Amino acid sequence: MSDFWSGWIIVLTAVSYVLLAWLLLSNRKINQHKDGATTGHIYDGIEEYDNPMPSWWIKMFVLSMVFGAGYLLAYPGMGKFPGLLNWTSVSQWQGNVDAAKQKNEALYAEFMQKDAEALVADPKAMRIAKRVFANNCAICHGNDAKGSYGFPNLTDNDWLYGGSPDQIARSIRDGRSGMMPGWQSVLGAEGVKSMGAYVQSLRDAQASASAEHAESREKFTMLCAGCHGASGEGNIAMGAPRLNDDIWLYGGDTGKIIHSIANGRSGKMPAHADNLSAAKIHLLSAYVYQLAEEEP
Ligand code: HEC
Ligand code: HEC
Numbered sequence: 303m304s305d306f307w308s309g310w311i312i313v314l315t316a317v318s319y320v321l322l323a324w325l326l327l328s329n330r331k332i333n334q335h336k337d338g339a340t341t342g343h344i345y346d347g348i349e350e351y352d353n354p355m356p357s358w359w360i361k362m363f364v365l366s367m368v369f370g371a372g373y374l375l376a377y378p379g380m381g382k383f384p385g386l387l388n389w390t391s392v393s394q395w396q397g398n399v400d401a402a403k404q405k406n407e408a409l410y411a412e413f414m415q416k417d418a419e420a421l422v423a424d425p426k427a428m429r430i431a432k433r434v435f436a437n438n439c440a441i442c443h444g445n446d447a448k449g450s451y452g453f454p455n456l457t458d459n460d461w462l463y464g465g466s467p468d469q470i471a472r473s474i475r476d477g478r479s480g481m482m483p484g485w486q487s488v489l490g491a492e493g494v495k496s497m498g499a500y501v502q503s504l505r506d507a508q509a510s511a512s513a514e515h516a517e518s519r520e521k522f523t524m525l526c527a528g529c530h531g532a533s534g535e536g537n538i539a540m541g542a543p544r545l546n547d548d549i550w551l552y553g554g555d556t557g558k559i560i561h562s563i564a565n566g567r568s569g570k571m572p573a574h575a576d577n578l579s580a581a582k583i584h585l586l587s588a589y590v591y592q593l594a595e596e597e598p
Contacts, residue, residue, distance in 0.1 A: 307381070308382040308383075310381075311380065312380045312381040312383070315374070316380075319367075319370070319371070326363055326367075329355070339352045340352055376389075410582070410585075411581070413427055413584060413585050418467035418587060418588040418591050421589075422588050427585060427588070428588075428589060428592065430585065431585045431589035434578075434585065434589075439586070451553065452552060453569075454551055457593045460543075460544065460549045461538060462478070462480065462536075462538065462542075462551070463478055463538050464538040465594055467587045467588055469538070470591055471586075473571055474574050474578070474586055474590075475573065475583050476573050476575065477570070477571050477572050477574070478541055479569075479571075480551075480567060480568055480570075481541075482529075482562065482568065483566045484563075484565045485497070485525065485563050485564060485566070486564040486565065489521065489563070491564075493518075494563050496515075496518045497521065498556055498560040499515070499556075500518035501534065501559055501563070502554075502556065502559060504533065504534040504545050505546050505547065505548065510533075522534075530542045530545050531544075533546055534546040551569065552567055
């Protein structure tokens with residue numbers, strides 16, 4: 303603020319202050335009570351008495367003038383004068399931020415000391431974790447963490463990459479990339495179809511052992527078992543989903559399974575090491591771990 307505007311504001315504030323005080327004190331004098339005297343104003347037959355302002359009102363006004371003067375001394379209000387307390391909105395905001403940060407840092411340091419089991423047992427930690435999850439993970443995995451097409455359900459105890467707190471923390475920190483190659487060119491359209499039927503039969507050991515699947519079974523052992531396991535039990539080292547259950551990342555109907563086999567799939571879990579602190583990742587791993595533990 304330039305000196306001119308600072309001076310201008312000081313003069314304006316001081317003059318209005320003095321004028322207001324004068325207005326108040328000069329009007330206070332008209333308190334000789336003349337019985338029945340009216341101001342001469344008449345509204346709808348109602349006359350207005352010429353009475354002085356009530357004394358409580360005058361006292362309140364004087365008090366607020368005194369408060370105003372004190373306020374202008376203590377806080378910035380008179381141009382560039384910073385006020386005797388040296389208060390600024392920025393310093394107050396910074397103070398609040400610092401206090402919150404300090405509180406949070408202490409809290410997160412405490413979380414870091416605890417293992418997943420202890421965090422799960424701490425309702426406050428889980429409350430905070432739920433919020434961190436809602437802010438960072440819910441867009442893909444859903445607010446209830448139950449996932450959707452292509453985004454795994456985190457509550458079902460069926461894990462692509464493992465469900466221990468450490469494995470979950472790794473998924474969050476470093477991210478994950480599913481690498482399922484497409485098999486259209488290797489198997490041909492008919493081969494993909496019968497492979498799809500074989501994959502759907504994996505849930506039922508008897509059905510999958512039947513002669514009708516003999517050819518696909520052989521090809522599965524050759525081409526797929528290295529990642530998905532001999533009987534489709536999955537492999538967390540590859541992030542290869544279990545195929546002999548009812549849980550599907552990309553849908554379990556014939557069309558979707560055939561699409562998965564023919565064209566491949568490549569789901570990506572982004573790494574969060576850069577935008578979440580180690581303590582937040584630790585907290586989230588306990589939270590996700592607990593979501594699945596709660597499931598019957
Ligand atoms: C941009 C979307 C996206 C976001 C954001 C995201 N994820 Fe994921 N996440 C995925 C996908 C896709 C996969 C599956 C990767 C695959 O198919 O291999 C996955 C996999 C996972 C897995 C492994 C699941 C398993 O079965 O092993 C965990 C654990 C996980 N995410 C937790 C989280 C948490 C916690 C957050 C929040 C910090 C988060 N994700 C944010 C998309 C996302
Ligand atoms: C290199 C390892 C690898 C090989 C070999 C492989 N898969 Fe996969 N498969 C994966 C991975 C990883 C995924 C999960 C992709 C993702 O996370 O996006 C997957 C996903 C699938 C899915 C979708 C599962 C779901 O839950 O929606 C089907 C079906 C499937 N594979 C069948 C096959 C068949 C049949 C073969 C052999 C012809 C095969 N895979 C060979 C790694 C492999």
